[in-house]
Amino acid sequence: MSVLLLAGGHVLAGSMVSAFDIGALGRNFWALTVDGLTYGSIYALVAVGYTLVYGVLRLINFAHSEIFMFGMFGQYATLMLLGFSPSGNAYQQGTLMTIVYLLVAMVGGMAVAGGAAVGLERVAYRPLRRRGAPALVFLITAIGASFVLQEFVHFVLPKLTGGNLGGVNAQQPIRLVQATAQFHFGNATVNNVEIVIVVAALGLAFATDRFINATKFGRGIRAVAQDPVTATLMGVSRERVIMLTFLVGGLLAGAAGLLYTLRVPSGILYSGGFILGIKAFAAAVLGGIGNLRGALLGGLLLGVMELYGQALFGTEWRDVVAFVLLILVLMFRPTGILGESLGRARA
Amino acid sequence: MPLLELKDLTVSYGRIEAVRGISLTVEEGELVTLIGANGAGKTTTMRAISGIRQLSRGSVWFDGKDISRMKAHERVLAGIVQAPEGRGVFPGMTVVENLEMGAYARVFPTKAEHDETLARVYELFPRLHERRDQVGGTLSGGEQQMLAIGRALMARPRLLLLDEPSMGLAPMVIQQIFRIVTEINQAGTTILLVEQNAQQALSRSHRAYILETGEVVTSGAGKELLADPAVKQAYLGVA
Numbered sequence: 001m002s003v004l005l006l007a008g009g010h011v012l013a014g015s016m017v018s019a020f021d022i023g024a025l026g027r028n029f030w031a032l033t034v035d036g037l038t039y040g041s042i043y044a045l046v047a048v049g050y051t052l053v054y055g056v057l058r059l060i061n062f063a064h065s066e067i068f069m070f071g072m073f074g075q076y077a078t079l080m081l082l083g084f085s086p087s088g089n090a091y092q093q094g095t096l097m098t099i100v101y102l103l104v105a106m107v108g109g110m111a112v113a114g115g116a117a118v119g120l121e122r123v124a125y126r127p128l129r130r131r132g133a134p135a136l137v138f139l140i141t142a143i144g145a146s147f148v149l150q151e152f153v154h155f156v157l158p159k160l161t162g163g164n165l166g167g168v169n170a171q172q173p174i175r176l177v178q179a180t181a182q183f184h185f186g187n188a189t190v191n192n193v194e195i196v197i198v199v200a201a202l203g204l205a206f207a208t209d210r211f212i213n214a215t216k217f218g219r220g221i222r223a224v225a226q227d228p229v230t231a232t233l234m235g236v237s238r239e240r241v242i243m244l245t246f247l248v249g250g251l252l253a254g255a256a257g258l259l260y261t262l263r264v265p266s267g268i269l270y271s272g273g274f275i276l277g278i279k280a281f282a283a284a285v286l287g288g289i290g291n292l293r294g295a296l297l298g299g300l301l302l303g304v305m306e307l308y309g310q311a312l313f314g315t316e317w318r319d320v321v322a323f324v325l326l327i328l329v330l331m332f333r334p335t336g337i338l339g340e341s342l343g344r345a346r347a
Numbered sequence: 348m349p350l351l352e353l354k355d356l357t358v359s360y361g362r363i364e365a366v367r368g369i370s371l372t373v374e375e376g377e378l379v380t381l382i383g384a385n386g387a388g389k390t391t392t393m394r395a396i397s398g399i400r401q402l403s404r405g406s407v408w409f410d411g412k413d414i415s416r417m418k419a420h421e422r423v424l425a426g427i428v429q430a431p432e433g434r435g436v437f438p439g440m441t442v443v444e445n446l447e448m449g450a451y452a453r454v455f456p457t458k459a460e461h462d463e464t465l466a467r468v469y470e471l472f473p474r475l476h477e478r479r480d481q482v483g484g485t486l487s488g489g490e491q492q493m494l495a496i497g498r499a500l501m502a503r504p505r506l507l508l509l510d511e512p513s514m515g516l517a518p519m520v521i522q523q524i525f526r527i528v529t530e531i532n533q534a535g536t537t538i539l540l541v542e543q544n545a546q547q548a549l550s551r552s553h554r555a556y557i558l559e560t561g562e563v564v565t566s567g568a569g570k571e572l573l574a575d576p577a578v579k580q581a582y583l584g585v586a
Binding site for chain 1 (some may be wrong): 399419424431435437439444449496501509
């Protein structure tokens with residue numbers, strides 16, 4: 001795969017890049033890996049939302065990127081309600097209080113994103129399902145819903161909040177954590193922000209995996225994904241499972257919203273979900289859409305690969321690397337790395 | 348009062364009426380069979396009883412109540428449980444997980460009661476116990492059918508609907524499945540069975556209805572129908 005990637009990169013780069021900077025990749029390998037895992041854990045959390053909804057509805061919920069964006073604004077609003085205001089410096093609260101505030105902000109972001117996801121399902125998708133609309137209509141609705149949610153934050157939210165939230169420009173960051181180096185890993189320095197992001201994401205990913213694979217409600221979700229008619233015959237309410245699926249995806253996207261703003265404090269923008277959402281979708285496909293563990297693995301892999309690519313080809317090629325990777329996977333292994341395990345039986 | 352009563356049941360796929368005004372009853376404790384050729388409307392009738400097909404006319408009565416508008420997943424809780432045509436085993440779940448899906452809607456008052464139900468299913472189908480950690484998609488056809496029936500029993504049904512349990516199975520396995528179906532019925536569970544294997548089904552049923560192109564053409568006691576020359580010719584391959 002890496003050989004292919006290099007070859008592909010060479011063709012794409014052509015004369016614009018004189019040579020691959022293999023040296024930069026080698027020198028910064030561990031630093032790139034650490035940063036890649038940080039971004040990757042955020043992609044992974046968002047990718048779960050795409051993959052679960054695809055599993056039960058065979059729908060690519062393109063508005064999921066906006067659910068993530070709502071999560072960013074949700075945690076921001078929570079911090080404002082707690083009395084914080086945008087500031088150039090990080091608030092010094094002591095370790096314990098910082099963790100408490102981070103947790104509260106995360107819960108705030110998760111609540112807003114989870115609520116938005118369930119609301120989106122109710123308002124946009126459920127009426128279509130009742131009418132038995134064709135798949136294409138769902139897809140167009142998803143894209144439309146994506147614009148509606150963006151423009152809500154762009155134009156409506158500032159009016160509702162007296163200009164404190166939303167609007168054209170990114171929010172000035174409220175920073176609770178000052179990134180400070182904690183330990184060395186290979187030749188990389190690992191800082192506290194990276195630790196918080198990776199640990200929180202892994203914890204949430206583990207909890208989600210247990211929920212889907214080892215609880216009754218998770219079994220209901222898998223049953224609907226594998227055979228919706230038989231699931232109904234077992235007494236599973238498909239509508240309730242669909243709602244639960246959107247809720248789980250939304251909660252994780254909301255948590256990802258907080259984690260992302262720790263890494264990229266200037267990223268809280270009405271259009272700030274778009275690229276990240278597409279990458280998370282790519283990560284879900286990379287791992288095998290419909291497959292929970294595939295989405296988690298795909299996220300981490302995509303995060304790391306795009307930073308290696310960035311080191312090789314230059315910063316401006318970072319997004320390109322992510323999508324070239326997606327295209328290569330679709331060409332050589334269309335079911336993704338782990339295949340569609342949540343998905344329906346292939347007889 | 349019958350446990351199940353269909354009154355003038357009509358189900359359409361677009362303009363085509365697959366089931367055209369069927370009326371039938373199943374009494375508590377009975378084993379009743381629907382016999383008919385492909386396309387006679389047997390599976391459609393079963394799906395309508397379970398609520399996954401809408402009625403275009405008529406009604407379904409269960410335990411004295413009109414349940415025509417009750418949602419499919421609520422009917423399971425009311426006591427109507429189906430082992431569907433083609434078995435519907437969840438391919439990516441283990442045998443135990445599949446069985447637990449049968450008990451999805453049911454809230455057992457105590458864990459002991461849940462364990463007792465599971466133990467009874469394993470007693471009926473020892474093979475399922477041997478294979479309990481195996482994934483459903485890797486079971487043989489006969490094992491999948493056992494799993495489908497066992498899973499339905501996990502819901503402790505008052506009315507068990509079995510849609511072609513003998514389909515695609517070897518004669519030995521068919522014998523075994525029918526023996527267990529009779530055993531379940533004798534233990535007190537009311538059963539409505541759909542079958543193409545008329546010989547086996549009729550000899551084991553209390554009563555039977557014969558469907559042709561969506562209508563009931565004959566009904567009577569299982570053994571009587573077995574002796575009926577017209578039935579013999581059409582369904583038992585006897586000239």
